Amino acid sequence: MTTIETPSVIRNLWKSALALGVLTLALGAAVLIWPGDSIVVASAVFGVYLLVSGIAQAIAAFAVDMSTASRVLFFISGALSVALGYFAFRDFNNGAAVWMLAVWIGVGFIFQGVTATLLAIDVPALPERGWYIFVGILTVIAGVVTIVWPISSIVVLTIVAGAWLVVIGITEIVGALSARRTVKKGERRITESLAPSAAS
Numbered sequence: 001m002t003t004i005e006t007p008s009v010i011r012n013l014w015k016s017a018l019a020l021g022v023l024t025l026a027l028g029a030a031v032l033i034w035p036g037d038s039i040v041v042a043s044a045v046f047g048v049y050l051l052v053s054g055i056a057q058a059i060a061a062f063a064v065d066m067s068t069a070s071r072v073l074f075f076i077s078g079a080l081s082v083a084l085g086y087f088a089f090r091d092f093n094n095g096a097a098v099w100m101l102a103v104w105i106g107v108g109f110i111f112q113g114v115t116a117t118l119l120a121i122d123v124p125a126l127p128e129r130g131w132y133i134f135v136g137i138l139t140v141i142a143g144v145v146t147i148v149w150p151i152s153s154i155v156v157l158t159i160v161a162g163a164w165l166v167v168i169g170i171t172e173i174v175g176a177l178s179a180r181r182t183v184k185k186g187e188r189r190i191t192e193s194l195a196p197s198a199a200s
Contacts, residue, residue, distance in 0.1 A: 013064070014127065014179035020056055021172030024049065028165025035158040042158045043101050047088030049165065050108045054081025057115060070115075070122040077115040084108045102151050105161050109143030112136075127182040131175030139168055 027049050031042065058078030061071050084104050117136030120129040142164035151157045 013060075014176040014183065016056060016060070017132075017172055017179065018176035020053060021169045021176055023052060023169070024165050024172060025169025028162045028167075028169055031158045031162035032166065035155045035162070042154055043088045043104075045158075046101070046105050046108075046161060047085045050081045050085030050088060050105075052085075053112055054078045054083075054085055054108075057081060057112065060119070064119065064123060066119060066122045070118050074115045074119060077111040080111050081108050098151060098154050098157055101154075102146055102149070102157055102161075105157075106143040106145075106147035109139050109146060109164070111143075113139030113141075113143060127179035128175055131171070131178055135168065135171050135175055138171060142168060 027045055031045055035042075055078065058075055061075035061078060066074070084107060088101065088104050113136045115136075116139065117133050120126055120132035120136065123129070126132060142161075146157075146161055146164065149160060151160065
């Protein structure tokens with residue numbers, strides 16, 4: 001993708017990444033500041049994150065120019081995150097509630113991380129794609145840690161998952177701002193290269 005035809009969706013993808021990063025950081029900070037002791041509150045917070053990020057992935061599956069295999073995987077990951085987000089709103093009232101929620105969150109992290117990494121690998125025109133790969137790997141690690149960590153308390157779960165949300169959110173924001181600078185530089189270069197011909 002070296003032509004001026006680089007889709008505006010890719011040029012503006014940093015805006016979506018920035019919005020998601022801010023949301024992720026805000027949710028992570030909220031649960032760290034007020035972890036609480038209610039699994040209903042915790043599941044609602046993480047349900048919101050999974051729903052929003054899942055919808056964003058499902059939309060990106062059709063908006064970004066990528067291979068068919070990556071498009072399908074991206075859509076499946078988004079749909080799965082939406083489903084996990086929906087089930088996170090369930091009333092967990094049994095002994096395995098904390099474990100179930102940890103699995104829900106961890107699986108969501110893993111699928112989102114894998115698809116974000118594959119997107120960056122599959123779309124060379126993606127601005128600052130190295131950041132997307134880094135965020136993807138970081139998110140996968142967060143998912144694995146959340147699942148395998150021997151968590152028995154909802155407070156511990158919210159602190160662990162909340163801390164990961166803060167780290168992921170900050171990384172997404174930094175990556176989005178870096179991508180914005182890259183896009184702006186590219187657009188400036190194109191404008192400057194077209195200026196002489198326009199003047200003639």
